[in-house]
Amino acid sequence: MxxxxxxxxxxxxxxxxxxxxxxxxxxxxxxxxxxxxMKEEIKSRKTPTLVRKPSTTAPVEPIKVNPSSSKTTITAPIPGVVLSLKVQVGDTIKANDSLMILEAMKMENNIVSEKSGTVTAINVKPGQQVLQGEVMIEIE
Known part of the structure; x- marks a missing residue:
């Protein structure tokens, strides 16, 4: 050779x-x-170390659209179909009361109120399909 x-x-x-x-x-x-x-050379593998710089910006507070408003909207947490409504416009409700049943991914999800108040508007009907984030019920 x-x-x-x-x-x-x-x-x-x-x-x-x-x-x-x-x-x-x-x-x-x-x-x-x-x-x-020949003597085999043992190669040392270097494992990379992820180093992140500490954040220099202050945490951002969420923006409140209208903090003085007492109106609350109940939105669809996931896309689905409204199976049934358990309240009507004018009903007085308490926090954690069941408002409606939303079927999503072949499961029935109980939608509850976030606070006490009076139902001022219902924007959906049984059998209607809703998208995620769509306003379904308004409470004051």
Whole structure:
């Protein structure tokens, strides 16, 4: 394969590489054959470390659309179909009262009120499909 000449301590060595398989090399030095097993280099793997800079901005407070308004809207948490309404316009309700049943992904979800008040508007009918975030009931 390849021929090399080495001079070590004023001695000359003629080296010829005959074959190589993985880390084993067969070579000839001044006419004598040798099988040499190369030392495997152990590579250290560097695991990357994720370093994040600390945030320099202050946390943002949520914007309240109309903080003085006493009106609350009940919106659809997920897309679905209104199965039944349990309240009517003018009904007085308390916090956590059941307002309606919404079917989504073949499951019936009980929609409850967030606060006490009076139902001022119902924007849906039984059997109607609603999208996520759609206003279904308004409470004052």
């Amino acid at each position: 390849k021929n090399f000449t080495f001079n070590i301590n004023e001695n000359s060595y003629s080296v010829r590489i005959l074959s190589q398989e993985d880390n084993t090399i067969e070579l000839e030095v001044n006419g004598t054959n040798y099988l040499v097993k």
